[in-house]
Amino acid sequence: MHTIKFVHIGVVLLLCAFQLEATVKRDIDLSALYKGISEDRLPKEIIPLSYEIKLEPNIEEQTFCGLVKIKLRWINDFKKIFLHAHFDLILKDDKIKLQKIKRDIGNGTTFENIIILRSGRLPRKTIYVLHLKEIVQKDSECVLEIPFEGNIWETADGLFRGYYTNSTTLSQEVYLATNLKPNNARRLFPCFDEPGLKVPFTVSIARPKNFTTVFNTPLLRTIQHPVLSHYMLDYFDKTPPMSTFTFGFVVSKLNRWSINPMNETYNLSSPTINIWSNKFSTELQEVHEKLYLVYETINDYFNLTIPLPKIDVLAIPDLPTINSNGIWGILTIRETELFKEGYFVLARELVNQWIGSWITPEWWSEANVNKALTSFLAAEFAMTIDGGVEFNGKYPMTILYSLYYELSKRYPHSRITGMKQETESFKTELVIRMLNFTLGKSTFQNGLRKFILNHRYKTFIGDDIWIALSNQAIKDGTLDSGLNISYIAESWISQNRLPLITVNRDYDKGTAKINQKVYLRERPHDVPDKEKMLWWIPIIISRQDTLNLPNYTSKVWMNRTKEINIANLPDKSQFIIINKEEVGPFPVNYDEENWNMLSNFLQTAKGRSAIPTYTRAKLLHDAWNLAYAGDLSFATAFNMTLFMKYERNHIVWSPVFTFIDHFGRYIDMSEVHTKFERYTIYFLAPLYEELGPESENEKHCKTEMRKLAKTFLCRAGYPPCIAEAQQSFGMWINESNTDFDRIPKEYICPVFKWGSMEEWKFGLKYVSQFPKSRLRSERTFLLKMLVGCPSEHEKINHLLDLALLGPNSNFTENDILLIFNTLTGGSVGYTSLLKFVVKNWTFIRQRFQTKTNLWDKLISSATGMFATQKGYNMVKDFYDQHLGQFGSAQHIIEKSLRNIKEEAQWSDQNLPVIEKWLETFLSNTISKK
Ligand SMILES: *[C@@H]1O[C@H](CO)[C@@H](O)[C@H](O)[C@H]1NC(C)=O
Ligand SMILES: *[C@@H]1O[C@H](CO)[C@@H](O)[C@H](O)[C@H]1NC(C)=O
Ligand SMILES: *[C@@H]1O[C@H](CO)[C@@H](O)[C@H](O)[C@H]1NC(C)=O
Ligand SMILES: *[C@@H]1O[C@H](CO)[C@@H](O)[C@H](O)[C@H]1NC(C)=O
Ligand SMILES: *[C@@H]1O[C@H](CO)[C@@H](O)[C@H](O)[C@H]1NC(C)=O
């Protein structure tokens, strides 16, 4: 990057040399500060009416200079002017000019100079203040003229510089682009940098001759730069009223793809969509067609043509720090994003022209709602175009499951705080999806259409969306006139949790009690104020006899009350399902009888085809997670898994793999685990066998499902997998020239787990004498497998002998830490470790206690993971025996004891139920065979 040669531009640019009247003295007294400005917001006394901007970037020097003329109006009498300017932006104080516009009857306008006494920056704020000599009267209009200079960045903040390789000459090319989001317009020119202040811009930009500049609006005319012979000056059309952050341009040598879409059905009058790129390819043509198709889909949905003559799409090979930047009339996008399969990305970027540029969130706190809405709509458009092929069941399941998981923790977002914004926005998106279903597509669509119409060229707050939807829904009769979407949405958005619905049917009376409470999965459920958390919840009931009617709009809204009663339900012979297809983001629990009816129905071929896919996935997901949370018997949850033997849809399988993994690890400490593994093989093997060997053109989801099925089968000890793995491993042992990376990685663990001691020792020897020529990360991987996979104490003991007792072992302290960590992954590991420590206490203590880091890790790994009463007893004995000898790890083992007590309660309650179910099931199926 630093070796590039630029054409020398040299001379000082014209604007920078502008000689303006010196009217201002530098401000040295900053003590008289305007009080009460928070978030760097500007006082409301003065508003901008329009900007006229001249910009001259100097690519080589990485600087720019410019001149802005802002037309201002005084809302109140006021003696100062506040505006935004970043610390890096240098305003030429001595050349700032303020002129009052005077209107003479008949003769047009004249100007009167207003004297600026001094000017300067507010400390630690990106605000600049001009102090005027006299008060300017309310309703006056003035023109403020400021010359300025600033820097061109290498990260996407403000005006920045980037590079790409010219696809024909292979030499490095430079480009300039802007990213003024969220509030970086103040890095480029002094302005009123708040989204709500939308005004027109008239702009001219200088560029070197061989470059092209693309701006928000089309080019009007170009002239030779009056001073610099290498430079041209481009004048652009006046923009519509727009927020400062949607201002932008790109100066580059990218080529415009000039062939219009071949498909004649795209006969748009406006706007034209231009693609700019480094290379020409048929791929580009395809993307061009896709852009038109997406544009038309959005246009049809809103029935509103965006008032833009053109949209320039610039494919940049490598944008620094951002993936894309969509502003009025321009989409700058990383090449790989543009070429992504499907329509979702393009739809999300283009819909930004309507929601984001044409209408804009009032403040950055509303940006979440904007993001949620555009993401939902992009999904809607992508599905309209391809019927859901792109998502293949992933929308909205991926974000829904991650929300269920995160928000049911005792302390959501405790690990990664940056995730919080993301989950908030996902949650809002799911609320929007819920409204789309419960109000019906046409009400939702018409409501949004009016929302956009009412906020064109203006800003909105979240509530404006809900109000528009409420009005439309009441008009269309899809919402009772007494209800209000603002309240409904607010109950979901303001609470950082999700509800759980519990249904208890009275089969004789044909009624049901429906309860809501906060959904908590992680135990204990000791969340403060949980009784106070209540939501507005749409209760959509499907009955066994009307399953195939896709009606989501007939529902009861549960009005932030704990319990409601529902009548007119079917009799004993029929189940009901609430929240079909995950219309709302909440799990549902039923009484045991209803669950069992569902389980029986799903085991019939007719039943599986009658219950739609997302609903089958939901029933499984909910049953399993509710059992884990302690809200449902594990026997019932296991009954719900029985139909998986016949299930072939990857959408239904996807939550299953997650819970085999979680649950398998959870019960790993007990004998139940082997039985669970046998059960896993029972229902996974038919799927795997039916999938057969990989074929060339099969769908991605099939390949994925086979891979997962195989991984879990191997883990559970499925004989054909073990045989395959051992055969592959044998090649490594027997053929000296075969290196271990020739064995598929997924085979290593099964061999170390189910294979012989010899095979395992071969791996260990390889790690001890690891070839220097190979990557360290490969050694780490192998060591982890050696430690983490075995299900025999013998292997672990052998390893611990070498690593902890051996006089001159090959294991570094880092290796030993890794070993301790990895042993916590399974009960064989941590139980072996504890027994080993007990047996060799004196020696180990002597050797490690002084190394606090290792010692603490050792004690926590050896004691922290137990979860049964038996485990508690072992740790307690160990503790009592060596009381006073634990040193720095004293509090660690005490904490372990407290945790085990909690966990043991759960295990004591649930393990016998699980064991009994599995035993009965296995003996029945085996005796039947
Ligand atoms: C209008 O302009 C003309 C010449 O430019 C001048 O003679 C005349 O006095 C002006 N009238 C007013 C009202 O200022
Ligand atoms: C512009 O391009 C021409 C030919 O491609 C080249 O000879 C010339 O040096 C370039 N000038 C600048 C300023 O880049
Ligand atoms: C043109 O687009 C329409 C609508 O997307 C599509 O049905 C048609 O097959 C396309 N025609 C060609 C020649 O690609
Ligand atoms: C690649 O270099 C050639 C020759 O200098 C130039 O004409 C062309 O515009 C460049 N293309 C891009 C995309 O930079
Ligand atoms: C779309 O808008 C046009 C003009 O505003 C109107 O005449 C037409 O009926 C609308 N179409 C639909 C489907 O609402």
Ligand SMILES: *[C@@H]1O[C@H](CO)[C@@H](O)[C@H](O)[C@H]1NC(C)=O
């Ligand atoms: C919106 O609701 C309609 C049914 O009313 C449905 O067909 C459509 O898929 C929904 N959109 C999304 C993105 O879920």
